[in-house]
Amino acid sequence: MRFSIITPNYNGERFLEQTLRSVISQADDGVELEYIVVDGNSTDNSHKIIEKYSDRLAKTIIEKDTGPANAINKGLALASGDVLAWLNADDLYYPNTLRRVQQALEGRPEAAICFGACPIIDTQGQEIRAGITRFKEFFYPLSSRFTYQCINYLSQPALFFRRSAFKEAGPLRENMIAAWDYEFILRLWRSGDAVQVSGGPLAAFRWHEQSISGQQFAIQFQEEYKAAQDDAGRFSPQTLLHFFVRWGIVGIYSLMASRRRKSCA
Numbered sequence: 001m002r003f004s005i006i007t008p009n010y011n012g013e014r015f016l017e018q019t020l021r022s023v024i025s026q027a028d029d030g031v032e033l034e035y036i037v038v039d040g041n042s043t044d045n046s047h048k049i050i051e052k053y054s055d056r057l058a059k060t061i062i063e064k065d066t067g068p069a070n071a072i073n074k075g076l077a078l079a080s081g082d083v084l085a086w087l088n089a090d091d092l093y094y095p096n097t098l099r100r101v102q103q104a105l106e107g108r109p110e111a112a113i114c115f116g117a118c119p120i121i122d123t124q125g126q127e128i129r130a131g132i133t134r135f136k137e138f139f140y141p142l143s144s145r146f147t148y149q150c151i152n153y154l155s156q157p158a159l160f161f162r163r164s165a166f167k168e169a170g171p172l173r174e175n176m177i178a179a180w181d182y183e184f185i186l187r188l189w190r191s192g193d194a195v196q197v198s199g200g201p202l203a204a205f206r207w208h209e210q211s212i213s214g215q216q217f218a219i220q221f222q223e224e225y226k227a228a229q230d231d232a233g234r235f236s237p238q239t240l241l242h243f244f245v246r247w248g249i250v251g252i253y254s255l256m257a258s259r260r261r262k263s264c265a
Contacts (some may be wrong), residue, residue, distance in 0.1 A: 015089060037057055062246070094202060111195040180217050
Protein backbone atom coordinates (compact mmCIF):
# COMPACT_ATOMS: atom_id res chain seq x y z
CA MET A 1 0.00 0.00 0.00
CA ARG A 2 1.48 3.30 -1.13
CA PHE A 3 0.69 6.62 0.58
CA SER A 4 0.71 10.02 -1.10
CA ILE A 5 0.77 12.93 1.36
CA ILE A 6 0.50 16.55 0.20
CA THR A 7 1.55 19.56 2.24
CA PRO A 8 0.40 22.97 0.99
CA ASN A 9 2.43 25.89 2.26
CA TYR A 10 2.58 29.64 2.01
CA ASN A 11 4.88 31.57 4.33
CA GLY A 12 4.59 28.81 6.91
CA GLU A 13 8.21 28.77 8.06
CA ARG A 14 7.20 28.92 11.72
CA PHE A 15 5.93 25.31 11.83
CA LEU A 16 6.89 23.94 8.41
CA GLU A 17 9.99 22.00 9.43
CA GLN A 18 8.18 20.18 12.24
CA THR A 19 5.43 19.25 9.79
CA LEU A 20 7.89 17.97 7.18
CA ARG A 21 9.78 15.89 9.70
CA SER A 22 6.59 14.37 11.08
CA VAL A 23 5.66 13.11 7.61
CA ILE A 24 9.11 12.05 6.42
CA SER A 25 9.69 10.01 9.56
CA GLN A 26 6.71 7.79 8.65
CA ALA A 27 8.88 6.10 6.01
CA ASP A 28 11.18 4.87 8.78
CA ASP A 29 8.40 2.40 9.70
CA GLY A 30 8.73 0.74 6.30
CA VAL A 31 5.72 2.56 4.85
CA GLU A 32 5.87 3.29 1.12
CA LEU A 33 5.61 7.08 1.03
CA GLU A 34 5.29 9.65 -1.74
CA TYR A 35 5.56 13.10 -0.18
CA ILE A 36 4.57 16.13 -2.27
CA VAL A 37 5.05 19.72 -1.08
CA VAL A 38 3.23 22.53 -2.88
CA ASP A 39 4.47 26.01 -2.00
CA GLY A 40 2.60 29.11 -3.18
CA ASN A 41 5.82 31.03 -3.89
CA SER A 42 6.48 31.94 -0.26
CA THR A 43 8.41 35.09 0.62
CA ASP A 44 9.76 33.87 3.98
CA ASN A 45 12.36 31.14 4.60
CA SER A 46 10.05 28.30 3.54
CA HIS A 47 12.07 27.57 0.39
CA LYS A 48 15.25 27.03 2.42
CA ILE A 49 13.43 24.63 4.74
CA ILE A 50 11.95 22.70 1.81
CA GLU A 51 15.33 22.48 0.10
CA LYS A 52 16.83 21.06 3.30
CA TYR A 53 14.56 18.01 2.93
CA SER A 54 14.46 17.86 -0.87
CA ASP A 55 16.09 14.42 -1.00
CA ARG A 56 13.14 12.99 0.99
CA LEU A 57 10.46 14.66 -1.12
CA ALA A 58 9.04 12.91 -4.17
CA LYS A 59 7.86 16.13 -5.82
CA THR A 60 8.01 19.84 -5.08
CA ILE A 61 5.94 22.57 -6.70
CA ILE A 62 6.88 26.20 -6.09
CA GLU A 63 4.57 28.58 -7.89
CA LYS A 64 1.82 31.07 -7.16
CA ASP A 65 -1.58 29.58 -6.29
CA THR A 66 -5.02 30.91 -5.41
CA GLY A 67 -5.18 29.38 -1.93
CA PRO A 68 -4.79 26.12 -0.03
CA ALA A 69 -7.50 24.24 -1.93
CA ASN A 70 -5.81 25.10 -5.22
CA ALA A 71 -2.44 23.99 -3.85
CA ILE A 72 -3.84 20.70 -2.56
CA ASN A 73 -5.53 20.02 -5.89
CA LYS A 74 -2.19 20.46 -7.63
CA GLY A 75 -0.66 17.88 -5.32
CA LEU A 76 -3.55 15.43 -5.64
CA ALA A 77 -3.31 15.64 -9.44
CA LEU A 78 0.29 14.39 -9.20
CA ALA A 79 -0.28 11.79 -6.48
CA SER A 80 0.15 8.14 -7.43
CA GLY A 81 -0.55 6.47 -4.07
CA ASP A 82 -3.28 4.02 -3.15
CA VAL A 83 -4.14 6.16 -0.11
CA LEU A 84 -4.12 9.96 -0.18
CA ALA A 85 -4.19 12.76 2.38
CA TRP A 86 -2.96 16.27 2.98
CA LEU A 87 -1.32 17.76 6.04
CA ASN A 88 -1.21 21.52 6.36
CA ALA A 89 2.08 23.22 7.10
CA ASP A 90 1.19 23.91 10.74
CA ASP A 91 -0.16 20.45 11.65
CA LEU A 92 1.73 17.22 12.34
CA TYR A 93 1.55 13.43 12.33
CA TYR A 94 2.42 11.32 15.35
CA PRO A 95 4.91 8.45 15.01
CA ASN A 96 3.62 5.27 13.32
CA THR A 97 0.50 7.02 11.99
CA LEU A 98 0.69 5.76 8.40
CA ARG A 99 1.47 2.20 9.51
CA ARG A 100 -1.64 2.21 11.71
CA VAL A 101 -3.78 3.61 8.88
CA GLN A 102 -2.46 0.92 6.55
CA GLN A 103 -3.40 -1.83 8.99
CA ALA A 104 -6.89 -0.39 9.45
CA LEU A 105 -7.56 -0.12 5.72
CA GLU A 106 -6.18 -3.57 5.00
CA GLY A 107 -8.64 -4.95 7.53
CA ARG A 108 -11.56 -3.06 5.93
CA PRO A 109 -11.10 -3.21 2.14
CA GLU A 110 -14.61 -1.84 1.57
CA ALA A 111 -13.89 1.38 3.50
CA ALA A 112 -13.29 4.53 1.46
CA ILE A 113 -12.16 6.70 4.38
CA CYS A 114 -9.96 6.17 7.42
CA PHE A 115 -9.88 8.51 10.42
CA GLY A 116 -8.57 8.75 13.95
CA ALA A 117 -8.18 11.01 16.96
CA CYS A 118 -6.70 14.48 16.49
CA PRO A 119 -6.07 16.78 19.46
CA ILE A 120 -5.90 20.55 19.05
CA ILE A 121 -2.53 22.05 19.97
CA ASP A 122 -1.26 25.59 20.43
CA THR A 123 1.82 27.24 19.00
CA GLN A 124 3.95 25.51 21.65
CA GLY A 125 2.57 22.07 20.84
CA GLN A 126 0.48 21.81 24.02
CA GLU A 127 -3.05 20.43 23.84
CA ILE A 128 -5.83 23.01 24.12
CA ARG A 129 -9.62 22.94 23.79
CA ALA A 130 -9.78 19.35 25.00
CA GLY A 131 -13.52 19.70 25.51
CA ILE A 132 -14.05 20.29 21.78
CA THR A 133 -11.93 17.23 20.96
CA ARG A 134 -13.85 15.02 23.40
CA PHE A 135 -17.13 16.31 21.92
CA LYS A 136 -16.04 15.25 18.43
CA GLU A 137 -14.84 11.87 19.68
CA PHE A 138 -18.29 11.23 21.15
CA PHE A 139 -19.56 10.72 17.60
CA TYR A 140 -16.87 8.24 16.53
CA PRO A 141 -18.89 5.13 17.52
CA LEU A 142 -21.89 6.61 15.65
CA SER A 143 -19.84 7.29 12.55
CA SER A 144 -21.81 7.25 9.30
CA ARG A 145 -22.53 9.43 6.33
CA PHE A 146 -25.81 10.42 8.03
CA THR A 147 -23.98 11.52 11.18
CA TYR A 148 -21.40 13.47 9.21
CA GLN A 149 -24.14 15.31 7.34
CA CYS A 150 -25.47 16.42 10.74
CA ILE A 151 -22.17 17.57 12.22
CA ASN A 152 -18.54 17.85 11.17
CA TYR A 153 -16.91 15.69 13.82
CA LEU A 154 -13.89 14.48 11.80
CA SER A 155 -10.60 16.36 12.00
CA GLN A 156 -9.05 16.68 8.54
CA PRO A 157 -5.37 16.19 9.57
CA ALA A 158 -6.26 12.70 10.82
CA LEU A 159 -8.26 11.70 7.74
CA PHE A 160 -7.10 9.51 4.83
CA PHE A 161 -8.94 8.30 1.73
CA ARG A 162 -8.48 5.74 -0.99
CA ARG A 163 -7.45 6.85 -4.46
CA SER A 164 -10.56 5.17 -5.89
CA ALA A 165 -12.79 7.38 -3.68
CA PHE A 166 -10.92 10.49 -4.80
CA LYS A 167 -11.44 9.59 -8.45
CA GLU A 168 -15.19 9.39 -7.84
CA ALA A 169 -15.36 12.54 -5.70
CA GLY A 170 -13.23 14.79 -7.87
CA PRO A 171 -11.04 17.71 -6.72
CA LEU A 172 -11.63 20.15 -3.89
CA ARG A 173 -13.89 23.11 -4.59
CA GLU A 174 -11.73 26.19 -4.93
CA ASN A 175 -14.64 28.66 -4.75
CA MET A 176 -15.18 28.05 -1.03
CA ILE A 177 -13.42 30.08 1.65
CA ALA A 178 -13.16 27.79 4.68
CA ALA A 179 -15.22 24.58 4.40
CA TRP A 180 -13.85 23.05 1.20
CA ASP A 181 -12.46 20.13 3.21
CA TYR A 182 -15.85 19.30 4.79
CA GLU A 183 -17.63 19.49 1.43
CA PHE A 184 -14.95 17.26 -0.13
CA ILE A 185 -15.25 14.65 2.63
CA LEU A 186 -19.02 14.56 2.13
CA ARG A 187 -18.37 13.57 -1.49
CA LEU A 188 -15.78 10.99 -0.48
CA TRP A 189 -18.34 9.35 1.79
CA ARG A 190 -20.51 8.48 -1.22
CA SER A 191 -17.86 5.93 -2.28
CA GLY A 192 -17.95 3.81 0.86
CA ASP A 193 -17.88 3.62 4.63
CA ALA A 194 -15.28 4.95 7.06
CA VAL A 195 -13.03 2.97 9.39
CA GLN A 196 -11.69 4.36 12.66
CA VAL A 197 -8.13 3.81 13.86
CA SER A 198 -8.49 3.18 17.57
CA GLY A 199 -5.90 4.04 20.17
CA GLY A 200 -3.77 7.15 20.37
CA PRO A 201 -4.11 10.14 18.04
CA LEU A 202 -2.96 10.05 14.43
CA ALA A 203 -2.34 13.77 13.98
CA ALA A 204 -2.53 17.12 15.71
CA PHE A 205 -4.35 20.20 14.47
CA ARG A 206 -2.57 23.42 15.38
CA TRP A 207 -4.88 26.31 16.22
CA HIS A 208 -3.57 29.87 16.10
CA GLU A 209 -4.98 33.28 15.27
CA GLN A 210 -3.76 33.11 11.64
CA SER A 211 -5.29 29.69 10.89
CA ILE A 212 -8.43 29.47 8.75
CA SER A 213 -10.54 28.30 11.69
CA GLY A 214 -9.09 31.09 13.81
CA GLN A 215 -10.09 33.81 11.35
CA GLN A 216 -13.07 32.49 9.41
CA PHE A 217 -15.09 30.27 11.76
CA ALA A 218 -18.44 32.00 11.09
CA ILE A 219 -17.98 31.64 7.32
CA GLN A 220 -16.73 28.07 7.81
CA PHE A 221 -19.88 26.93 9.59
CA GLN A 222 -22.12 28.76 7.13
CA GLU A 223 -20.41 26.96 4.25
CA GLU A 224 -20.59 23.64 6.09
CA TYR A 225 -24.34 24.05 6.52
CA LYS A 226 -24.79 24.78 2.81
CA ALA A 227 -22.63 21.76 1.90
CA ALA A 228 -24.68 19.48 4.16
CA GLN A 229 -27.88 20.88 2.67
CA ASP A 230 -26.67 20.17 -0.87
CA ASP A 231 -25.56 16.65 0.05
CA ALA A 232 -28.45 15.51 2.22
CA GLY A 233 -31.31 17.58 0.80
CA ARG A 234 -32.76 20.92 1.86
CA PHE A 235 -35.57 19.48 3.99
CA SER A 236 -33.80 16.39 5.29
CA PRO A 237 -33.55 15.69 9.04
CA GLN A 238 -29.75 15.89 8.69
CA THR A 239 -29.97 19.44 7.39
CA LEU A 240 -32.37 20.45 10.17
CA LEU A 241 -30.04 19.02 12.82
CA HIS A 242 -27.03 20.67 11.18
CA PHE A 243 -28.82 24.05 11.32
CA PHE A 244 -29.12 23.94 15.10
CA VAL A 245 -25.64 22.46 15.56
CA ARG A 246 -24.20 25.25 13.43
CA TRP A 247 -25.59 28.06 15.53
CA GLY A 248 -24.67 26.35 18.77
CA ILE A 249 -21.05 25.96 17.69
CA VAL A 250 -20.83 29.48 16.27
CA GLY A 251 -22.12 30.79 19.59
CA ILE A 252 -19.46 28.90 21.52
CA TYR A 253 -16.67 30.01 19.18
CA SER A 254 -17.87 33.63 19.33
CA LEU A 255 -17.81 33.49 23.14
CA MET A 256 -14.26 32.10 23.12
CA ALA A 257 -13.15 34.83 20.67
CA SER A 258 -14.69 37.50 22.90
CA ARG A 259 -12.86 36.16 25.93
CA ARG A 260 -9.54 36.17 24.02
CA ARG A 261 -10.06 39.79 23.02
CA LYS A 262 -10.80 40.79 26.60
CA SER A 263 -7.75 38.96 27.91
CA CYS A 264 -5.54 40.77 25.36
CA ALA A 265 -7.04 44.19 26.12
